[in-house]
Amino acid sequence: MPTVSTKLAIIIVSYRNFDDVNRCLKSLARSDWDHFEVFICENGGDGAYRRLLATLAGSGRTLQRMSDGADALDRPQKRLVSVGKCRFQNRANVVRVGLASENLGYGGGVNAWLEPLLGDPGWDAALVLNPDTEADSRSLSELIAKSAEGFGMVGGSLVFDATPDKIINYGLHWSRATGRVVAIGRNAPVGSAPSVEELDRIDAVSGACVLVTRAFVEEVGLMAEDYFLYMEDLDWGRRRGKHRIGFASKAIIRHIGGTTIGSAVAPEKRSHLSIYLSARNSILYSRRFAGWRWLCHFGVGLLFAARYMLRGSVSAARVAFVGLLDGAKGKTGRPDAMPGGQRLG
Structure with a gap:
């Protein structure tokens, strides 16, 4: 079970949205939680990978390059043909930027790092973050604190970037009657929490920001990849078995939404x-x-x-x-x- 020394693996899937990733990393650099490393999967090809590294790392930028070490995660993986090792300019947390062998989709991009991480003992929970999010400085510690209460899948206060006083959802509910996805708590005031009845209705936490414990991943398995994009978060929650869903109301994450494929419009x-x-x-x-x-x-x-x-x-x-x-x-x-x-x- 996660504790005050929980080591967090943060996974971000990018598709040529370099500025989004940079903004997300800048927010993580301000986190009050020390025990984390970041794993980025760039799905947009070699040119995008090189541009992402150029955007993120260098003099006056968010990251600085590091020499590749002896850690197995510093080397190319099963579906990551290249790995650039970096660290934040103002803190020692490692950030690895991987180039996907092809466009793996969202679930595949998450799994490209999550699968090799299963063979590494150095983490206790994984946080999947959309690149177009910004985490409040307390978000990581609040998410981890909630997971320490015995929750295997945890979400936070995902808020609209344009209207940060309103929650996008507490979590997702899939209607067995209609087959539609319902955003539980949409437009609720930030800082609020779901009622017991609302929490019982939540089938999954939005994949834009979802923390899962190592036990969850080991017992439930990786994200489903065959959707390519959309529904993999609900699928993960649907398969959760005994693992309970928790909500950390004080973990505030701003989300622009749809910057990769144009879904955040009318x-x-x-x-x-x-x-x-x-x-x-x-x-x-x-x-x-x-x-x-x-x-x-x-x-x-x-x-x-x-x-x-x-x-x-x-x-x-x-x-x-x-x-x-x-x-x-x-x-x-x-x-x-x-x-x-x-x-x-």
């Missing part, structure tokens, strides 16, 4: 990739956990797809419909192309 202006993956993965998840009910959830998905058309976005409606069909067909993984010609590099 529904009709979302990127086709975001629309497609949301539709496809909702059905994949339902097929996995709802039995025959996934057919009903497909019908609900059609209604949501129709909303795009009613709002004047025929192309978005078409993409959502194709996503639903691909989910029904069981298509998983990285979508190389979709209606409208959008590709994922």
